[in-house]
């Protein structure tokens with residue numbers, strides 16, 4: 001059923017649909033590089049992105065190159081990409097580029113050190129990112145997850161002063177940059193001159209963006225958890241239904 005919020009949003013002059021990737025468009029999986037959005041989500045965002053005065057952006061914690069890969073973005077895609085929680089952007093031609101941040105030499109050093117500190121914990125692995133690292137525990141047992149948490153707490157207090165720590169689904173992320181998805185959505189909103197935004201996400205990091213939405217925007221929380229969003233859906237499949245409803249309503253509005 002179309003919520004009044006979605007119906008209202010479909011009628012805004014310039015719409016930005018900004019979407020988290022993992023857990024929102026793509027169901028969570030054990031191996032991050034295997035992650036893909038559901039076919040229904042793909043169809044809905046392609047329909048939205050093809051409409052006039054309608055922009056679609058993916059706003060992810062993933063590094064940009066990785067986001068391009070898992071979102072299967074075609075080189076000529078109209079979809080805007082924000083990676084590393086908004087420290088990296090890739091906008092289609094016609095948009096002024098948003099300046100990307102440059103990583104310091106500390107990141108590779110700290111990532112190697114944390115890998116050494118966690119070595120030998122089965123199921124625990126470290127994902128390298130341009131501005132930091134992510135420790136994954138999805139495949140670890142409870143003991144190893146707890147031990148990894150203790151090692152990380154100690155490592156962070158000794159070596160990561162000033163870095164931003166974030167939680168997520170079976171991950172702990174540490175980044176030397178403090179950018180959040182609130183800043184990413186602000187920059188994208190300005191880039192496309194949006195008059196209203198839909199932002200959807202499933203995670204703690206998405207709450208930065210959800211909490212910063214304007215009164216005429218719509219926030220969608222996917223799954224459980226405390227949220228600032230006004231709409232909640234159960235999972236990525238329900239999220240795809242919301243996007244299909246928005247695409248239908250926007251198509252009707254644009255052709256009226």
Ligand SMILES: O=P(O)(O)OC[C@H]1O[C@H](O[C@H]2O[C@H](CO)[C@@H](O)[C@H](O)[C@H]2O)[C@H](O)[C@@H](O)[C@@H]1O
Pocket residue numbers: 020021022023027028029030031032033035059060061062063127134136138168169170171173203205
């Ligand atoms: O901001 P997002 O697009 O939601 O990215 C958040 C993190 O997503 C990835 O990890 C999550 O998805 C994996 C694949 O489904 C899953 O294995 C993991 O447990 C999840 O936390 C990605 O690996 C991280 O770098 C992103 O920060």
